[in-house]
Amino acid sequence: MHIVIPQVTPSSTKAAPLTASAVLAALAILTAGTAAVAQPADTKSAAASYPTHTIRIITPVPPGAAPDVMARLYADQLSKSLRQPVTVENRAGASGNIGAEFVAKAPADGYTILYGYNQIPTMNPHLFAKLGYDMQRDLAPVTQTLSTAYVLLGNKDLPAKNLAEVIAYARKNPEKLAYASYGPGTASHLIFEIIQDSAKIKLLHVPYRQGALTDVLGGQVAMLFEPFPSGVPYAKSDKVRALAVTTDKRVPELPDVPAMNEAVLGLNLVGWQGVWVPRATPPEIVAKLNAEFVRITRTPDMRARIAELASLPMGNTPDEMRAAIQKESAQWGSIIKARHIVLD
Secondary structure, three states, X not given: OEOOOXXXXXXXXXXXXXXXXXXXXXXXXXXHHHHHHOOOHHXXXXXXXXXXXXXXXXXXXXXXXXXXHHHHHHHHHHHHHHOOOEEEEEOOOHHXXXXXXXXXOOOOOOOEEEEEEOHHHHOHHHHEOOOOOOHHHHEEEEEEEEEEOEEEEEOXXXXXXXXXXXXXXXXXOOOOOEEEEOOOOOHHHHHHHHHHHXXXXXXXXXXXXXXXXXXXXXXXXXXEEEEHHHHXXXXXXOOOEEEEEOOOOXXXXXXXXXXXXXXXXXXXXXXXEEEEEEOXXXXXXXXXXXXXXXXXXXXXXXXXXXXXXOOEEOXXXXXXXXXXXXXXXXXXXXXXXXXXXXXX
16 A cells, blocks of 8 residues: 555535534634634735744754754755755654644744655544644645655664565564664554564564664664655664565665565555644735745755755645645554554
8 A cells, every 4th residue: 555545535425404503613714714814914024024033943853953953954955045044953853743733833924934744644643642733723835845765774684684584584483573663653653563463473663762763783673664865874784684665665865775555565665754834824924835845956056965865856736735734644554453552
């Protein structure tokens, strides 16, 4: 299966009885629509002159992580084209929720932007029983900037040379192989959950706060899914064994490493980075930010920097980003529910 799957369509089109709650919901939608159309004059004026002062990009990862690196590259280019300072603030923690909630509750004026990644809108709503924000209600998509994949790294003593051999070994030796992750609910955990579900195998999960890759290198744990930006250099070294890439076909960066699709038919898992603003941000500002981020993404310099991270440039419309999120969220939601994964 691909990371993006169609949403489930209703099995019936029979009209439901009109209830009081339905009437209230309809009124709420009409009220929201009226508010969106009838923007105050000062809001329109602010949108037309945007930006007039410093813009903050919030990235929900520690300094040096791939989204942080990209956020700073975009900030530098935005400050030149928009002729205003653009700063980057790191608000890491809780699988991206801390930074996302901060932006969700910020003024909807275009001066606080979230530069995040796919787990926040597609996995977290299903993983966390309680969130201080609602991704669909509180944040508006601007654009997806790049897509990337993961490489499965195994220690050199692992009795398998690729993912197909890992699966074969695990079938004969259930719960004998241990894999590391960067914590419950992270992509490095959930990809293994999908593999176990698809291949009908059982592995041991060893979650880490830090040091996961170090323990794979040292042989304390068998394997780990590492994002391309940090994983490809190790995959090219002789320190670990590259077992698979999470794409439907082999990639130029690692031509001798099998695609995961070769071991588990139809499995293709990619990640991405993207941009959001508070939901009520004027559409003129959203459009201006979209145009700037897409323009920068398509410049030769930025495409080269993205390629250095073993990633592919994107740059789409808010509606396209919204549709992609809905489809991916449906798949991750079904997997998370089937595997009974819930985080506090």
